Amino acid sequence: MITFCLSLVALILGYLLYGRFVERVFGPDDRVTPAVEKADGVDYIALPSWKVFMIQFLNIAGTGPIFGAIMGAKFGPAAYLWIVFGCIFAGAVHDYLVGMLSMRHGGASCPEIVGQYMGAGARRLMLVFSVVLLLMVGTVFVYSPAEILHGFGGSTFMWVIVIFCYYVLATMLPIDKVIGRFYPLFAFSLLFMAAGLMAALIVKWPSLPELWTNLENMGMKADPGTFTDQIYPCLFITIACGALSGFHATQSPLMARCVKSERMGRPVFYGSMITEGIVALVWCTVSMYFFYGNPAPGYELIEAVGNNGFHTSAPAVVNIMCNHWLGVVGGVLAVLGVVAAPITSGDTAFRSARLIISEAFGISQKPIPKRLLVGLPLFLGSMALLYWQVENPNGFNTIWQYFGWSNQTLSVIMLWAATVYLAQRRKPYLITLIPALFMTSVCASFLCVSHIAFGLPEGISYTIGAVVTVIALVWFTMWYRKTLNNKQ
Numbered sequence: 001m002i003t004f005c006l007s008l009v010a011l012i013l014g015y016l017l018y019g020r021f022v023e024r025v026f027g028p029d030d031r032v033t034p035a036v037e038k039a040d041g042v043d044y045i046a047l048p049s050w051k052v053f054m055i056q057f058l059n060i061a062g063t064g065p066i067f068g069a070i071m072g073a074k075f076g077p078a079a080y081l082w083i084v085f086g087c088i089f090a091g092a093v094h095d096y097l098v099g100m101l102s103m104r105h106g107g108a109s110c111p112e113i114v115g116q117y118m119g120a121g122a123r124r125l126m127l128v129f130s131v132v133l134l135l136m137v138g139t140v141f142v143y144s145p146a147e148i149l150h151g152f153g154g155s156t157f158m159w160v161i162v163i164f165c166y167y168v169l170a171t172m173l174p175i176d177k178v179i180g181r182f183y184p185l186f187a188f189s190l191l192f193m194a195a196g197l198m199a200a201l202i203v204k205w206p207s208l209p210e211l212w213t214n215l216e217n218m219g220m221k222a223d224p225g226t227f228t229d230q231i232y233p234c235l236f237i238t239i240a241c242g243a244l245s246g247f248h249a250t251q252s253p254l255m256a257r258c259v260k261s262e263r264m265g266r267p268v269f270y271g272s273m274i275t276e277g278i279v280a281l282v283w284c285t286v287s288m289y290f291f292y293g294n295p296a297p298g299y300e301l302i303e304a305v306g307n308n309g310f311h312t313s314a315p316a317v318v319n320i321m322c323n324h325w326l327g328v329v330g331g332v333l334a335v336l337g338v339v340a341a342p343i344t345s346g347d348t349a350f351r352s353a354r355l356i357i358s359e360a361f362g363i364s365q366k367p368i369p370k371r372l373l374v375g376l377p378l379f380l381g382s383m384a385l386l387y388w389q390v391e392n393p394n395g396f397n398t399i400w401q402y403f404g405w406s407n408q409t410l411s412v413i414m415l416w417a418a419t420v421y422l423a424q425r426r427k428p429y430l431i432t433l434i435p436a437l438f439m440t441s442v443c444a445s446f447l448c449v450s451h452i453a454f455g456l457p458e459g460i461s462y463t464i465g466a467v468v469t470v471i472a473l474v475w476f477t478m479w480y481r482k483t484l485n486n487k488q
Contacts, residue, residue, distance in 0.1 A: 014088030062345030064241020076218030086243030087277030141346035242280025246410025
């Protein structure tokens with residue numbers, strides 16, 4: 001518990017100190033924001049600051065800081081390091097700069113930001129990459145809540161149709177009609193659940209593995225026959241939301257179109273990410289109690305329940321934890337956590353995809369027929385992907401793993417774009433260059449070592465990851481020197 005307390009304090013100090021430093025580096029001012037300048041009553045609408053924060057938090061959170069933290073807790077206390085340092089120095093910086101750059105470019109989506117600083121080729125790559133990623137997010141976050149709702153009555157297929165109908169409405173209607181009204185309530189439920197579990201942790205003060213005594217991969221000790229993931233690079237892919245997530249780059253522009261002042265950027269973008277990090281920290285700690293605490297219900301119990309009707313043990317862990325510690329209220333919040341949260345991430349994924357495509361092809365989104373023109377193919381594509389997922393026994397896990405890698409790869413691209421932006425303006429670009437280099441090595445190594453891709457031996461995979469990282473650094477250095485010489 002000492003590690004948990006220190007990590008919690010570190011996240012708060014990270015917002016107060018490093019967040020303010022990053023804000024000074026960017027330099028927000030009093031210029032008119034896109035929410036005011038381009039107000040259209042659909043996607044560009046100035047909303048109250050507290051509401052923007054709550055929507056941004058729920059958009060980027062969903063079940064990410066819950067499921068990812070639960071699975072990451074199997075690695076042991078090493079997960080704390082990634083949540084704290086990843087959130088403060090990578091994830092929050094990533095979200096803040098993407099949101100602010102979107103505002104500076106009229107509410108631009110991430111492909112347009114990448115194109116502005118890395119060229120037309122990178123823009124086209126990012127366009128395809130982000131739309132495919134968002135399709136995977138929407139698909140994954142249809143089936144898992146439908147399976148859970150099936151337990152309360154009706155067929156899974158019926159719930160899939162219901163959720164898709166909701167997606168159509170939430171994606172097509174103006175942002176203040178559904179998202180602006182209901183998301184703050186769901187965000188409050190997610191925060192209340194985390195606060196309740198944190199209070200239970202403090203009251204119980206369980207005996208947990210501490211960082212300075214258990215830095216090795218505890219998952220391999222607890223489950224040596226099946227748990228084969230290494231801390232590097234798998235931990236940094238497993239825990240995305242709550243540390244660093246490229247999906248956030250597709251979500252921040254949604255709220256960049258609703259913020260009334262640039263000076264709200266730090267609490268909205270950086271602050272939402274720190275808040276998500278705190279939620280991930282709580283779930284990681286509670287999960288560690290159930291996995292490795294003394295006494296604890298048992299790691300085997302979690303796995304047994306998790307394999308009984310769920311594609312992953314994480315939803316089962318949520319139900320066990322909330323009901324065990326929070327009673328009836330916890331059970332209700334658990335349902336909100338594993339049902340409402342993924343649905344709210346899914347609809348904003350489709351909304352982001354619609355806006356990215358319309359922006360790329362110059363299609364106005366004010367008329368409803370043009371919103372349908374862009375949105376319907378996305379829903380049809382997701383249904384086709386969902387059909388493939390259901391027909392393949394391991395379809396869900398396969399899509400989730402590809403999503404995990406592509407999600408972090410998208411964050412790498414955005415970190416490099418932000419690095420170019422800062423370097424062009426002679427600002428301290430190391431704040432994005434260092435996390436960009438680290439995640440470049442992580443993504444390259446994971447692609448090589450993972451069984452979903454090349455499945456190469458660890459030594460070869462790590463070597464390739466290091467080589468790719470060095471090439472990226474040399475390439476950036478050459479570009480930077482050339483840029484300086486041209487300006488002289």
